[in-house]
Amino acid sequence: MKRPEPFEIFQPASIQEARELHIHHGPGGYFLAGGTDLAIAIKEKGLVPRYVVDLKRIGSLSGIRENADGSLVLGALATMREVEISRVISRRFPFLSQSAGEVGSIQIRNRATIGGNIANATPSADVVPALLVLEAQVTTSTQNGEKQVPLESFFLGPGKTVMERGDILTEIIIPPASANLRGEYIKFSPREMMDLAYVGVAVALLTDGDENVCREVRIALGAVSPVPMRARKAEAVLVNRVINEESAERAGEAAASECTPISDVRASAAYRRHMVRVNTKRAILNAVCGRPGNLPWVARRERRY
Amino acid sequence: MQCVAVPAIFPGWPGERGDINKKIRITLNGQERILEVVPYRLLLDLLRDEMGMTGTKEGCGTGDCGACTVLLHGKPVNSCLVFSGELDGADIVTIEGLKIGPELHPVQDAFRQDGGAQCGYCTPGMLMMTTALLRENEQPTEEEIRFALSGNLCRCTGYAKIIQAVQRAAEMMREKKITEAKG
Ligand SMILES: Cc1cc2nc3c(=O)[nH]c(=O)nc-3n(C[C@H](O)[C@H](O)[C@H](O)COP(=O)(O)OP(=O)(O)OC[C@H]3O[C@@H](n4cnc5c(N)ncnc54)[C@H](O)[C@@H]3O)c2cc1C
Ligand code: FES
Ligand code: FES
Numbered sequence: 001m002k003r004p005e006p007f008e009i010f011q012p013a014s015i016q017e018a019r020e021l022h023i024h025h026g027p028g029g030y031f032l033a034g035g036t037d038l039a040i041a042i043k044e045k046g047l048v049p050r051y052v053v054d055l056k057r058i059g060s061l062s063g064i065r066e067n068a069d070g071s072l073v074l075g076a077l078a079t080m081r082e083v084e085i086s087r088v089i090s091r092r093f094p095f096l097s098q099s100a101g102e103v104g105s106i107q108i109r110n111r112a113t114i115g116g117n118i119a120n121a122t123p124s125a126d127v128v129p130a131l132l133v134l135e136a137q138v139t140t141s142t143q144n145g146e147k148q149v150p151l152e153s154f155f156l157g158p159g160k161t162v163m164e165r166g167d168i169l170t171e172i173i174i175p176p177a178s179a180n181l182r183g184e185y186i187k188f189s190p191r192e193m194m195d196l197a198y199v200g201v202a203v204a205l206l207t208d209g210d211e212n213v214c215r216e217v218r219i220a221l222g223a224v225s226p227v228p229m230r231a232r233k234a235e236a237v238l239v240n241r242v243i244n245e246e247s248a249e250r251a252g253e254a255a256a257s258e259c260t261p262i263s264d265v266r267a268s269a270a271y272r273r274h275m276v277r278v279n280t281k282r283a284i285l286n287a288v289c290g291r292p293g294n295l296p297w298v299a300r301r302e303r304r305y
Numbered sequence: 306m307q308c309v310a311v312p313a314i315f316p317g318w319p320g321e322r323g324d325i326n327k328k329i330r331i332t333l334n335g336q337e338r339i340l341e342v343v344p345y346r347l348l349l350d351l352l353r354d355e356m357g358m359t360g361t362k363e364g365c366g367t368g369d370c371g372a373c374t375v376l377l378h379g380k381p382v383n384s385c386l387v388f389s390g391e392l393d394g395a396d397i398v399t400i401e402g403l404k405i406g407p408e409l410h411p412v413q414d415a416f417r418q419d420g421g422a423q424c425g426y427c428t429p430g431m432l433m434m435t436t437a438l439l440r441e442n443e444q445p446t447e448e449e450i451r452f453a454l455s456g457n458l459c460r461c462t463g464y465a466k467i468i469q470a471v472q473r474a475a476e477m478m479r480e481k482k483i484t485e486a487k488g
Binding site: 001003004005006007008009011032035036039040043044052054056081104105106107108110111192193194 | 322325327343344345346347350363365366367368369371374377380381382383385386387388390391393434437452453455456457
């Protein structure tokens with residue numbers, strides 16, 4: 001395996017200092033969080049940074065906290081493992097903890113950060129669909145001060161976001177949500193572990209009464225379009241309808257029609273589309289069945305409907 | 306305090322620049338050390354080529370196989386994806402630091418007894434990951450063991466004996482704890 005070319009590493013203690021380092025040293029600098037994408041880019045893809053600015057000494061970027069209004073704030077440097085085992089997240093949004101727990105291995109998740117997953121802007125990023133159905137906002141520190149944007153409009157294309165050079169992603173905010181919200185994330189990949197999503201589907205919904213009439217629903221897809229996307233046509237199929245096999249099937253068809261997958265080493269576009277149909281249906285039906293807290297991983301992929 | 310001059314074993318890698326070297330203070334296997342490191346050098350290479358600790362192995366170099374697993378601040382990580390320049394203040398434990406004194410660590414002993422190692426290449430990583438697992442979970446189920454070891458690949462054993470060894474290690478560690486508690 002190739003070794004990195006020389007570069008310097010700075011370890012600023014504040015966001016301000018990190019941004020200044022970036023401005024002062026000019027082009028060719030990269031921010032470093034867990035390094036699980038950056039080190040791979042350097043070792044495998046021939047990226048040659050001139051310098052690297054490590055964000056891990058900036059205390060304000062880490063941690064997970066719940067505000068009095070019920071919103072959750074996840075520091076960009078919160079690791080995937082922290083999100084996976086966080087009590088408050090696994091109690092309120094078990095499908096979000098699960099999506100973090102689907103990333104790589106424990107070794108990877110001890111380093112990989114939620115901010116890095118978002119900033120890297122891979123279409124298959126596992127936490128993104130779950131955050132999209134929670135209508136998360138992201139805060140960035142820019143030259144013109146702090147900015148907040150909905151996660152949905154953060155991505156511009158594979159590897160491209162609204163962030164400009166020197167901008168730092170600081171936190172992810174999950175707005176207050178009903179305690180009755182139910183959700184699901186399905187990472188579809190033939191290997192159970194250590195593989196990227198061929199298709200990712202997240203669902204969050206609110207239903208009325210015992211008949212499972214859908215009051216509100218959000219569906220998001222990963223790995224099947226240039227940026228992770230909301231499947232609004234599929235959502236429209238379900239609103240104010242009873243959720244059952246038939247309506248879930250139709251929502252799955254709608255999702256399959258509105259995504260724009262590509263063929264690559266992992267799967268053909270046609271296969272991905274088909275898997276969007278199947279897994280959207282499955283995710284919807286799993287979500288209405290609910291789940292008792294955070295299920296052990298073996299139970300995660302079971303069909304529960 | 307020990308100050309190890311670097312580079313010690315393989316001097317002068319191609320394109321090396323001394324001007325950006327960084328002084329770091331780390332705890333390595335319980336010993337405090339001050340090192341002058343090449344910031345972009347991988348922790349894996351720092352351990353193997355500069356500290357002479359060749360127990361940690363490189364399999365893939367890309368975070369997939371777990372052969373390079375070490376504990377960083379008590380948590381298992383892939384040392385092939387960590388840069389030396391990030392390490393000031395780090396607490397690192399490698400396979401060389403598992404055994405304290407003449408006796409094998411229960412995890413090592415269990416792998417030995419159960420044939421959890423064949424060629425042995427994956428073994429240091431497996432042992433570090435198992436140690437981390439058993440610290441968090443004294444009595445893991447087979448599924449929990451498989452989940453925890455999913456980032457550690459082995460091409461020899463077929464995993465059955467590894468899982469058996471982890472279960473035995475868990476048992477040995479629980480017994481040890483009970484004996485110690487009895488004084
Ligand atoms: C073996 C392996 C398996 C993996 N499996 C998965 C998987 O199953 N699912 C998945 O989604 N991903 C996977 N990944 C990819 C990776 O682990 C994740 O995307 C991870 O969340 C990246 O976070 P990081 O902190 O390591 O990012 P880094 O590598 O530190 O950074 C990634 C990029 O984002 C930038 N960046 C990071 N943080 C910030 C910030 N706060 N502000 C501005 N820019 C920032 C960096 O400059 C860099 O360009 C895997 C990687 C490996 C090596
Ligand atoms: S060598 Fe580090 S994970 Fe394979
Ligand atoms: S014992 Fe040979 S790779 Fe595991």
